Amino acid sequence: MQKLGIIHTVSRLAPVFDGLVGEYLPGVGTVVIADELLLQRTIRDGAVDGITRERLAQHVEQLASYGVDAVLVTCSSVGAAVDELAATSEVPVLRVDRAMAERAVGMGRTIGVLATLPTTLVPTVDLVRSAADGQARDVTILPRLCEGAFDALGRGDVELHDAIIADELDQLVAQVDVVVLAQASMARVAEGRETGGVPVLSSPRLAIEQIAQSIATPL
Structure with a gap:
């Protein structure tokens, strides 16, 4: 290439x-x-x-x-x-996000999908489901929308944006085997955060x- x-x-x-x-x-x-x-x-x-x-x-x-x-x-x-x-x-x-979805379905049966936009959450869930079908894996997908986070970022309130994502992530890791971050911009919030050993995947x-x-x- x-x-x-x-x-x-x-x-x-x-x-x-x-x-x-x-x-x-x-x-x-x-x-x-x-x-x-x-x-x-x-x-x-x-x-x-x-x-x-x-x-x-x-x-x-x-x-x-x-x-x-x-x-x-x-x-x-x-x-x-x-x-x-x-x-x-x-x-x-x-x-x-395809590589991320394919990796996620190989790591657990219960997959959390975290997003700040409905327009990102839905296609990411669909992709994870498609990846699971492609690997003949039976998975449960738990989608979570970080309500208000995207609007906060648009107002320049990065602190609130990050806090909303962190709170939703903390709740989600207690329920799943692996978490998929639907937006690349969310990755820095998860970096270094304690997740109890639950992998948190980002796409880039x-x-x-x-x-x-x-x-x-x-x-």
Whole structure:
């Protein structure tokens, strides 16, 4: 792999992925598109609409025509649209949370899914269920929405955002074998937090690790 295309819907996550690419994919260049409107429309409408699908498809096409070897979409809320594009794109199109979901279903029978947005919670739950079906595993999924956390972050109240997530996480780890964080931005809240030995998975590192592992074999 020479070039990896990355599509962000949250611009502030770009440094996180830049660091991971440098760590796991030395020598691989990145071509980045940031389009926050993709996520904002999805939040506003409660689902991925036709305009968002078309914008995402255009971004993938632009990256493919530029010559990237694969495209990683870092937004879980548009995950279903990513899967649709992957079926027809001339280059591999990868959703950021698939490696996380596949890892989670191999780690336990009861899986907690934590999110700050309904538009992220639903597709992540669906993905975990699909991953479990793909591995012929019988799992129970416990979804939890961190009510008010996203609005707090939008107001600049990072402390309240983090506190809401931490409280929901503390409750969830007592009920499950593994927790999946539906949004990459939640990872820092879980870092270093006592979870009683319950694994807490986040998507960015696992996604880049999976790409690195696949380089020996064409994607």
